[in-house]
Structure formats: structure tokens, C-alpha cells
Amino acid sequence: xxxxxxxxxxxxxxxxxxxxxxxxxxxxxxxxxxxxxxxxxxxxxxxxxxxxxxxxxxxxxxxxxxxxxxxxxxxxxxxxxxxxxxxxxxxxxxxxxxxxxxxxxxxxxxxxxxxxxxxxxxxxxxxxxxxxxxxxxxxxxxxxxxxxxxxxxxxxxxxxxxxxxxxxxxxxxxxxxxxxxxxxxxxxxxxxxxxxxxxxxxxxxxxxxxxxxxxxxxxxxxxxxxxxxxxxxxxxxxxxxxxxxxxxxxxxxxxxxxxxxxxxxxxxxxxxxxxxxxxxxxxxxxxxxxxxxxxxxxxxxxxxxxxxxxxxxxxxxxxxxxxxxxxxxxxxxxxxxxxxxxxxxxxxxxxxxxxxxxxxxxxxxxxxxxxxxxxxxxxxxxxxxxxxxxxxxxxxxxxxxxxxxxxxxxxxxxxxxxxxxxxxxxxxxxxx
Amino acid sequence: xxxxxxxxxxxxxxxxxxxxxxxxxxxxxxxxxxxxxxxxxxxxxxxxxxxxxxxxxxxxxxxxxxxxxxxxxxxxxxxxxxxxxxxxxxxxxxxxxxxxxxxxxxxxxxxxxxxxxxxxxxxxxxxxxxxxxxxxxxxxxxxxxxxxxxxx
Numbered sequence: 298x299x300x301x302x303x304x305x306x307x308x309x310x311x312x313x314x315x316x317x318x319x320x321x322x323x324x325x326x327x328x329x330x331x332x333x334x335x336x337x338x339x340x341x342x343x344x345x346x347x348x349x350x351x352x353x354x355x356x357x358x359x360x361x362x363x364x365x366x367x368x369x370x371x372x373x374x375x376x377x378x379x380x381x382x383x384x385x386x387x388x389x390x391x392x393x394x395x396x397x398x399x400x401x402x403x404x405x406x407x408x409x410x411x412x413x414x415x416x417x418x419x420x421x422x423x424x425x426x427x428x429x430x431x432x433x434x435x436x437x438x439x440x441x442x443x444x445x446x447x448x449x450x451x452x453x454x455x456x457x458x459x460x461x462x463x464x465x466x467x468x469x470x471x472x473x474x475x476x477x478x479x480x481x482x483x484x485x486x487x488x489x490x491x492x493x494x495x496x497x498x499x500x501x502x503x504x505x506x507x508x509x510x511x512x513x514x515x516x517x518x519x520x521x522x523x524x525x526x527x528x529x530x531x532x533x534x535x536x537x538x539x540x541x542x543x544x545x546x547x548x549x550x551x552x553x554x555x556x557x558x559x560x561x562x563x564x565x566x567x568x569x570x571x572x573x574x575x576x577x578x579x580x581x582x583x584x585x586x587x588x589x590x591x592x593x594x595x596x597x598x599x600x601x602x603x604x605x606x607x608x609x610x611x612x613x614x615x616x617x618x619x620x621x622x623x624x625x626x627x628x629x630x631x632x633x634x635x636x637x638x639x640x641x642x643x644x645x646x647x648x649x650x651x652x653x654x655x656x657x658x659x660x661x662x663x664x665x666x667x668x669x670x671x672x673x674x675x676x677x678x679x680x681x682x683x684x685x686x687x688x689x690x691x692x693x694x695x696x697x698x699x700x701x702x703x704x705x706x707x708x709x710x711x712x713x714x715x716x717x718x719x720x721x722x723x724x725x726x727x728x729x
Numbered sequence: 730x731x732x733x734x735x736x737x738x739x740x741x742x743x744x745x746x747x748x749x750x751x752x753x754x755x756x757x758x759x760x761x762x763x764x765x766x767x768x769x770x771x772x773x774x775x776x777x778x779x780x781x782x783x784x785x786x787x788x789x790x791x792x793x794x795x796x797x798x799x800x801x802x803x804x805x806x807x808x809x810x811x812x813x814x815x816x817x818x819x820x821x822x823x824x825x826x827x828x829x830x831x832x833x834x835x836x837x838x839x840x841x842x843x844x845x846x847x848x849x850x851x852x853x854x855x856x857x858x859x860x861x862x863x864x865x866x867x868x869x870x871x872x873x874x875x876x877x878x879x880x881x
Contacts (some may be wrong), residue, residue, distance in 0.1 A: 302881065312817050312824060319808050327783045392794070618762070 362391045362408040362429060369402015369420070396425040399450070409441060413457040414465070419540060422450025427468065442466060442475075451484035451551055453541060482539035484551045492551065494539050753835065755866075756828040756877035763848030765853070768810060793830050806847070814843045827881050833874045846873040 304312075339563050364373075364385055373386040374396040385397065385404060396725055397404065399418045406416040408429070418424060428444035444466045454465055466475040474493070476483075484492040538551050709716040743865045776798075779785075783799040792800050808818045818837070829845070832838045839844070849869040862869045870876055 308817070309824075312813070312819065315813065315816065316809075316821060319812075323804075323808070327779065327788055381795075 303320050316479070362426065363412070364389050364391055364397070365405045365407065367403045367405060367417075370400050370417075371402050371404045373399065374398070391426060393426055393429045396423065398423045401560070408443065409456075409463055413465060415455045415697055416445075417453040417455075419451050419453075422452055423448040424450075438542065444468065447483065447485050449485055449487050451482065451539070453482050453539070480541075482541065484553075486553050521636070565594070600715045613720075742766075754879040756826075756879050760826040760828050760879065761877065764820070764822035764826045764828060765850075767825060768820050771821060772802075772805055772809060775803050779805075786820075793813075809839060810850075811844060812846050814838070817842050827879065828877050829880055830875055831878055833876055835878070836873050842875060846870070846875055849873070874879045 364371075364387075366387045372382045373385045373389075373391070374382050375392070375394075382398075391397070391406070397406075397418065399420050399422045401420060402700065403420055404416070404418050408414055408416075416424075425446040425448070426443075427446050428442075441463045442465070446468045448469075454477055456465065456476060461727065464475045464477055466482060470488075475621060476489075482494045486492075486495075523579050538555065705719060709719055753759060778799060779801050785792065785801065786794055806818070812828055813820050817824075822828065823829065830838060830843070832842075846869060849872070853867065855868065863871065866876055
């Protein structure tokens, strides 16, 4: 069969028509199934520009995790079973099961609702995305939990959330723990020892296989474990070991031996058991009610007092003289609060009852009241000191005045002019 | 003697269907080059943008993620080169430059030979037609008994 070697106009139209229909059908198919953009027009815009238009929110929703390079060389393993590796690309989307290894560089992973959560990986870190962002509805609250496997290295996790409850779970060789909205640093040794430093926020450990790791917190940071116990390790030196701001010039890899020397030769710091006091449940409830009422009255009294002083209703000097007994009482209360078992019990019970909105505020509250009262007493002392100084000055002046008066009277015996002036001064009550 | 004969047979295979009709101008090197560049640039843009924008795993869940690139490439290659060669004897680049794929007898090339030709054609990047040609035909044209003719 011979081929028609000259194309007619009809042949040309047929040829072009074929290509146009085939391309449109392809675009329609891809557009329909992937549902990434509403119209074929927007798809065409994307196809010609190679980038998604900004108004297509659907595209952003489908991107659960993005990778941003900070510097250097970062490898990505797309599948854990195949050993194929490639260089990471700026702004790429990583799927579940992908592993990242930072060799000479560092990288940021942003994820979560509104991309508010970030993980910054430092050099020589290997991390795998085990389970990514599965939002669940627990009653009315929406929770988002991600699971990561941290093989080695260190990272800085900055977690924030606006509406949903967010948590990331870390799995390592010997431990498993989760971070809640916080700024925290995690370092893992090749042996499997874990070091966790919390700069701000709250950390919660669940289902810990082995307590091989240490929870180190900056001052005023509270770590609560699943049994409701409270730990407080105030070792800011260890917290400062972490490289909180990643830059190319500042690369500090955590030396675990240094940490051991700082924490006293052990990762596991013994936790003091909570004093339960041997109370029965009824006694405990009664004591709790009593302490709550005490706390309430004490708080009301202290706040009223402070307002009165600030508004000027109470004169400080008069108040100090009149309510000396009260001040002594307050001092005694403070000492009592510091030492009493009730306070321990109260805070412990608060920790156990998760219904309280701000659990870890109870010790802070006590400290706050103590500080206020200390400040008030100090102010009083300083004012009294000032008054005493004034009195001293006045007394000194009066002594001088008396000396002068005696000397003047002696002089007036021989001097008539001086006698007259003294008379005038006495009439004006300037000399007694 | 016998050895020399076999060698000549291997090097110069006998082509049974020699051109019987009027001898047409074969396509020039520049025409071939422009057509190839046009086709491959278009293919690259389509494949790249499709991979970038669409979630192939959602459209075709039965394809493994590691085969997405291969699948998209084969699809576009089929609809943009193999099928048009079968239907019209031209791809888009060849349409623009005015050349056509025909058999060595200036007849229509069967689909099997079109597929072989189009699969071998990308290797022309490494073994270009301008150097590896004999009697105005490139190596893959000789193997598939096809030729490119200038329509103008």
C-alpha cells in the first residue's frame, strides 16, 4: 500500500485535531482523578507554567510534609526496603516511609495544620517518617499525631498548634516518647541513649520501654509523665549544649560524655517518690477540701491587702503597727505552706486529677503569694528605715538647737540686743 | 573464502523490498534534527509538568510510586510519537518540518516496525544519524527498513 506523500488541508486538520483531543483527554483524566484543581483551565495554566497557582488550596491540603534545605548535602531514601538514595530538593514533598539522612548539611521539615510545626535536623541525623498526620476526632477535639523513627543524630522540634491538639511521637532504639507543643531538642546516640532538652513548653512521655533517657528542663519547665509524677531537673548547662539556632557557622554536636559529667555520671536521675502520707481516701478528700478552702481564703486575703495598700486605703506605717500580729501570722503561714505535707498532697492530687485546667500552676501560685508578701514586708521595712533616719536627723537637730539656745541665753545676760531678739523669737514660738 | 562470505553477509544484509516507485528526496539532517528536538522538548515538558503537578498515585493506585516516571514517559511517548506515526506517518516535530516516515518501498510502515523504530530512535542521541548512516539511511532505519522522506 502506497502512502499519500502530499498532505491535504483535511489531513492537516485531522492531524492537529488528533493531537489536541489526545492532550485534552489526558489532562481531563489526570485532573478528574487527582482532583487537585477545579477546572481544566487551571490545569492548563499549571501545565504551561510548571507551578501550581496560588489560589488552588486543594494542592496545599494534599501536601502533608515539605522539606526545606538550610545548607549542605542531604540524602532522601524514598523506600525503606530499596537502598536507592537521592539528593534532597528544596521544597519537595516527602511521602510516608521516606527516610532522611543529613550528612554535611541540615534541613527543616514543616508539617501540620497550617505548617506551624517544624523539625530542624542537624548534620549526621537519620530520621524516618513512619506515620504522617492522621487527624482524628476524639469527641469534640481534633488530634493530630505523627510518628517518627529517629535512628541517630539530633534535631530541634518546634511545635505549635492553633485549634488542634498536636503531638509527635518519637521511636528510638530503646525508648518511645512524645512531644506536645513545645520547643525541644532531641539527641540520640548510636547506642540508643536519648537526651531530651525542653526549652519551653510541656513534654509528655508515654509507653516508655526503658527509662534510658533523661528529661532535662530549663527553669520553670515542668515535665509530666504518664503516672502524674512531676520532675524538675534544673540543669541549664545541658540545655545550653543544644544548638537552638541552626546555622552553617555554628555546628555543635552533643558530646554525651560531657552531659554525663554535668548530670553527675548518669542519664537516669533518681526521681523522688511523691509523699502519700498514708492517708485513707476519705481523709485525703477531707484534707484536700480543707487545703483548698485555706488556699482560697489566703489568696483572697492577700489580694485584698495588696489592693488596699496600692489604692492608699491602708497607711503602711499605721498598718504595720496595728497588724503586727497579722504580719507574723502571714509569715508563719508561708513557713507552714513551705513545709506542710498538705501542700504536697494538694499538688499531687491536682496532678492526678486531670480536670484542673492548669495543673502545674499550684506551686507557682504559692511561690507568687510568697513573693508578694516578701515584697510587701520589705517595702514596709524600707519605709520604717527611712522614718527612723528622719527621726535621727530631727533628734540631732533638736540637740543642736538646745545647745544653741543654752549658749544664747548665757550670752544674753551681758548683751541687751540679744535679749530682745530672744524675746521676739519666744513670742513667735521659735524657741522653747 | 567461506569466512569472508559470511562476514560480508553480516555486514551487508540483503534487503528484499527495494524501492520500485519514483525516488523521493530523503529528509535532510537539519530537518531531522529540528523534528527530534521539537519532539523531545515537548515530551520533556509534558512529563516534567505532569510529574510535578499531578498525583499519579491517586489517579493510578495500581502503579508503584517507583514506576510513575516510566509509566508517564511511556504513555506520552505512545500518544505523541508511536500512534501518530501509525496513523499519519508523522509526529508533531516531523509535521512542522515537513517530513514523513515511510517504508523503504515508500509504503506504509507496519505497527510492529514503527514500535521498534521509535524505541530505537532515542539512541540516535548517542549514535547520530549524521555520522552513522549509509546510503542516506541511518542504522535504525536500515534495521527497520524504513526511511524519512521530504514532502516539500
